[in-house]
Amino acid sequence: MADKPSIPKGTRDFTPLEMARRNFIFDTIRKIFTTYGYLPIETPAMENLSSLMGKYGEEGDKLLFRILNSGDFRSGIAREELVSAPAGKLGNMISGKGLRYDLTVPFARFVVQHRGEILFPFRRYQIQPVWRADRPQRGRYREFYQCDVDVIGSDSLLNEYELVCIMDDVFTALGMKTVIRVNNRRVLAGVVEVMGEADRMTEITVSIDKLEKVGMKGVMEELREKGVGAASLEKLQPLLTRKGSNRENLDFLKGYLEGSAAGKGGLEEMNRLLDYLEADPPQAEVEFDMTLARGLDYYTGTIFEVVSDEVKMGSICGGGRYDDLTGIFGLEGVSGVGISFGADRIYDVLEQLDRFPAQATMDTRVLFVNFGEREAMHVFPVLGRLRKEGIPSELYPDPVRMKKQMSYANARNIPFVALMGEEELREGVVTLKEMASGSQERLTPDALVRRLSVQ
Structure with missing residues (x-):
């Protein structure tokens, strides 16, 4: 008897009912993107590895799906090298392309490649699938859709304010209660500087970003294993445990970061963003989260993360400011900011809450x-x-x-x-x-x- 057909782990088929509901999500998001004046683009499913590698940190690089070179991928490689080469080196020898990990890096490549055809500031949205070689689990897939909206070519903080409005409008239209968490990478840079570990920004923030998953004890233990000293950890601990209102936490950090120019600059941006939001408060709760890190190397300023206030699901939207992402492709000094909606997790939340409207199933x-x-x-x-x-x-x-x-x-x-x-x-x-x-x-x-x- 023939084996029962199946699909790879971490991927899914979608029934007509599921597609109707997914299209409800996509259509809602797309409508709001266009209402704010953003324009659609698409990029290929595969990119050159040279465009992808080194943009997501060491852990992100490990999650890239590589594509074997066409034809005989062993051609031109000595047998001894095939047998003895380290996995990383061998991978680079037999693979020159990979499936996109997100939509942000391909967007940066797109901007550089088409800079003569687009008008800055360039406002774009993109709704396409991405792939990550992650361990499949509830709410985490190897193939999933992202719905991105970015503006590039402007460093105005009004763009960050607008993105908070977009997040609020989308989740209100979808009937979801959410919390929008905000922080600033310059604030985190100041924290690491105060800790006396300024040259270890990436590895420390990667650990801090795991606070919700592993708790304070887990974060501190991971940092100890990375060689962070007891004195540095003692300076970090108050931030991991502190509770208070947004303004109270900003006031606390004003003293904590007194010796850091970067940290004070980040605090100024956070205060201005909260001023904008208080002028016309969103329906969602906006929380200044001092521990929010968003573990991607390319963020440089304000960072965002949205979670459901009703279902424990992890991040359903996130993003932030990147000051020189296009610089890696040869276009220096172009700042951008964007967010990405996780359509699949949004679907899971709406399904669990039985919140899909009747017209989304008809x-x-x-x-x-x-x-x-x-x-x-x-x-x-x-x-x-x-x-x-x-x-x-x-x-x-x-x-x-x-x-x-x-x-x-x-x-x-x-x-x-x-x-x-x-x-x-x-x-x-x-x-x-x-x-x-x-x-x-x-x-x-x-x-x-x-x-x-x-x-």
Whole structure:
């Protein structure tokens, strides 16, 4: 017997119902992106490894899906090297491309490559899948969609304010209660400087970023294993345990970071951002989180993370300011800021809360019963009119028993069934049955279009 077909771990198939719900998420996000004046782009699923490597930190590089060179990937490599070369070196010898890890680095490459064709500041959105060779678990997949929105070519803090508004508008439109966490990488740089570990910014912030997962004890233990001294850890501890309002925490850091120019600059940006938000408060709670690190090397200023206030799921949106991401591709001094919505985790939250609206699960609005070929010929013009009005409609393909056709409509959650049998054809009407109530009404084709246009 043939093996049962399967798909790789960390990937998924999507049923029509799931696709309808996913499209509800994508359409909601896309509508808000365009409302704010952002323009769509797409980039290839694969990028040259030279574009990807070194942009996500050591841990991120390990999660890149590499693509073997086409043809005989061993061509030109001595047998001894194939056998004895270290894994990292061998990987570079047999693979020159990889699946994109996120949409931000490909966006930076896009900006540099097309800089003569775009107008700065450039506002773009992008909704495409990304791939990470991560260990699959609840809410974490190897293939998943990101919905990114960025503005590049401007260092104004008003862009950060606008992104908070976009996050708030998206999650409000999706019916989700969220917490928007904000911090600043310059604040973190100041913290590391006060600790006396200024040259270890990346490895220390990678550990701090795990606070929610492993707790303070786990973070401190990991930093000890990295060789961070007891005196430095003692200076860090108050930040990991401190509670207070946004303004109270900013006031605390004002004294804590007194000796750090970078830290004070980050605090000034945080104060200004909170001033903007207090002028027109968002519906979501905005929390200044001193431990938020966003463990990607390219962030340089404000950073964001959004979590559900109702379901424990991890980050469902995140991003931040990157001052010179395009510099790695030869275009220096171009600042940008952006955020990325995790559509798959958003789906999981909405599903767990049973928060998808009815229209997100509905496809066909009316099913015409098939009485036979003669009657079907009269159905065609009515179907055509409904479809031209944007009303999803279909004719059951076979003239089988009425009960079977009705059961099909029920199983598909089709709200209306239309009948055009001999009697209806004589009178020039359509009998419309509402499946939920069982009520029936006779309508002319014009009245049928008007009736089904009402949601």
